[in-house]
Amino acid sequence: MSTLIELQELSKAFGDLHVLRGVDLSFADREVTSLIGQSGTGKSVLFKCMMGLIEPDQGRVLYEGKDLHELDEDSLAEVRRSFGYAFQDDALFDSMNVGENIAFPLREVLGMRKRRQLRERVAEMLDWIELPGIEKKLPSELSGGMRKRVGIARALAIKPKVLLFDEPTSGLDPVLGQTINDLVLRVNKELGLTCILITHDIPAAFRISDRVVFLHEGEVIAQGAPAKVMRSDHDMVRRFIENSFSSTEGA
Amino acid sequence: MTVLAFSRDLFERIGNFTIFLAQTVRFLFKRPVRPRLYFEQMERIGVHSVPIITLSSLAIGMIFALQMVSLLQPFRAEIATGSAVAITMAREFAPVITTLMLIAKNGSAMAAEIGTMKVTEQIDAMETMSVDPIHYLVVPRVVASIIMFPMLTMLANIVGVVGAYVISVGVYDLEGATYLSQMFRDLKPNDVISGLIKAAVMGAIVSTICTYHGLHSGSGAKGVGESSTNAVVASSVAILIADYVMAMIMMQVMY
Numbered sequence: 001m002s003t004l005i006e007l008q009e010l011s012k013a014f015g016d017l018h019v020l021r022g023v024d025l026s027f028a029d030r031e032v033t034s035l036i037g038q039s040g041t042g043k044s045v046l047f048k049c050m051m052g053l054i055e056p057d058q059g060r061v062l063y064e065g066k067d068l069h070e071l072d073e074d075s076l077a078e079v080r081r082s083f084g085y086a087f088q089d090d091a092l093f094d095s096m097n098v099g100e101n102i103a104f105p106l107r108e109v110l111g112m113r114k115r116r117q118l119r120e121r122v123a124e125m126l127d128w129i130e131l132p133g134i135e136k137k138l139p140s141e142l143s144g145g146m147r148k149r150v151g152i153a154r155a156l157a158i159k160p161k162v163l164l165f166d167e168p169t170s171g172l173d174p175v176l177g178q179t180i181n182d183l184v185l186r187v188n189k190e191l192g193l194t195c196i197l198i199t200h201d202i203p204a205a206f207r208i209s210d211r212v213v214f215l216h217e218g219e220v221i222a223q224g225a226p227a228k229v230m231r232s233d234h235d236m237v238r239r240f241i242e243n244s245f246s247s248t249e250g251a
Numbered sequence: 252m253t254v255l256a257f258s259r260d261l262f263e264r265i266g267n268f269t270i271f272l273a274q275t276v277r278f279l280f281k282r283p284v285r286p287r288l289y290f291e292q293m294e295r296i297g298v299h300s301v302p303i304i305t306l307s308s309l310a311i312g313m314i315f316a317l318q319m320v321s322l323l324q325p326f327r328a329e330i331a332t333g334s335a336v337a338i339t340m341a342r343e344f345a346p347v348i349t350t351l352m353l354i355a356k357n358g359s360a361m362a363a364e365i366g367t368m369k370v371t372e373q374i375d376a377m378e379t380m381s382v383d384p385i386h387y388l389v390v391p392r393v394v395a396s397i398i399m400f401p402m403l404t405m406l407a408n409i410v411g412v413v414g415a416y417v418i419s420v421g422v423y424d425l426e427g428a429t430y431l432s433q434m435f436r437d438l439k440p441n442d443v444i445s446g447l448i449k450a451a452v453m454g455a456i457v458s459t460i461c462t463y464h465g466l467h468s469g470s471g472a473k474g475v476g477e478s479s480t481n482a483v484v485a486s487s488v489a490i491l492i493a494d495y496v497m498a499m500i501m502m503q504v505m506y
Contacts, residue, residue, distance in 0.1 A: 051379060053375075053378055053379065076381075077381040080379065080380070080381045081381065083379065084379075085376070085379040087372050087375070087376060088372075089371060089372060091371060091372035091373050091375060091376040092373075092376075093368075093373055093376070094371070094373070095364075104380070105380045108380060108381075108382045108387075109380050109381060109382070111283075158380075
């Protein structure tokens with residue numbers, strides 16, 4: 001599969017805090033990649049660098065061979081249209097109802113203005129996430145799992161090429177977590193999107209991903225197919241995986 | 252905090268606010284223009300503030316008349332109450348009282364609403380969709396404030412004068428026709444225009460300070476609370492300073 005996104009020697013620090021230290025990574029088209037590692041190891045910053053929302057101190061981000069930080073404002077906006085971002089706490093606009101939330105990127109990013117067209121596209125997205133007819137509900141009236149799915153629908157509305165998931169199953173019970181993981185797989189298989197996840201749900205990451213990347217203190221210390229990462233002899237990776245799987249078995 | 256650290260922090264804030272102002276001005280003229288958001292904010296700041304502005308300016312007009320009549324009676328000049336109230340309301344009280352009420356009602360809400368959007372990643376969500384929060388959230392509030400602050404100030408002028416008339420003529424039995432004719436003779440268009448200019452400038456000051464504090468809100472409920480408080484304090488102090496400076500300039504060029 002061809003490389004869609006490439007990160008070269010990416011470094012970022014906030015004051016004295018070095019969040020990313022020379023990260024080299026590439027993401028292939030239509031692959032599911034999970035970024036795992038302890039909290040505060042720079043995974044979210046990596047996402048924001050990838051979309052050109054944060055400028056790295058050093059290194060380059062290439063999307064389809066184009067260096068994001070050499071693009072002008074309009075070209076960068078064009079590249080960002082290829083990305084969807086499903087936030088950890090869904091980040092739905094709480095002053096808008098579900099329909100308006102999903103219509104927001106259609107109106108603002110694609111410039112879609114016709115009400116009928118917007119209504120149809122919103123209904124189509126809600127059908128796809130198996131929550132039809134909730135257009136008029138406010139985000140505060142939805143359960144955690146429903147909010148996550150609406151967040152994913154909003155990210156998918158503009159038909160991006162890449163969907164970034166920031167901890168898609170955090171705060172959900174195992175059954176709902178499974179539903180969201182299945183949805184990630186559907187996004188990848190049915191819509192053909194490249195999916196990149198930040199997750200602490202290690203068993204799920206190994207089950208649904210084509211590739212797993214382990215970040216530790218801003219560096220990539222293991223990456224590859226799940227079976228390869230599973231066999232890593234890096235002490236931190238071993239401990240992380242052992243603890244994740246033993247807690248699953250214990251439960 | 253050492254003097255050096257304090258100075259550095261102060262200059263950093265001034266720098267950040269200046270950049271924010273420059274971006275706001277740039278986005279004022281950038282497409283797409285979103286009329287729906289402008290009208291929504293004008294309704295919130297303008298229409299929804301009519302009762303509180305009516306009430307406060309009526310009270311100010313009535314209280315002012317009470318004081319003026321009692322002060323001017325020993326000089327047998329109480330008929331000048333109408334002129335005194337109308338001119339002072341137009342030049343100073345109406346814009347300042349209106350702005351202070353709007354800071355309490357809308358300024359704090361602007362900071363809290365945008366601050367909450369920031370801590371719940373709604374601002375980040377906008378940015379990922381290439382929608383600039385200054386363009387989408389700040390510009391409509393600034394434009395609506397620049398339009399609605401003078402309109403509410405005009406309302407405060409009228410209601411304040413009516414309040415003063417009720418007290419002067421209704422309670423103190425001053426002669427109504429003389430009271431009004433003297434008031435209209437003394438009140439000049441420039442008195443009203445200067446107040447409206449002040450209100451527009453104050454609208455710009457309040458909306459930019461409050462939205463800036465919202466966008467730079469700290470994390471959690473405490474961060475949002477602090478940003479609202481800081482927005483109210485900073486904009487209240489700023490408009491009083493701005494009022495003094497504008498009053499000095501207008502004294503030279505308009506009255």
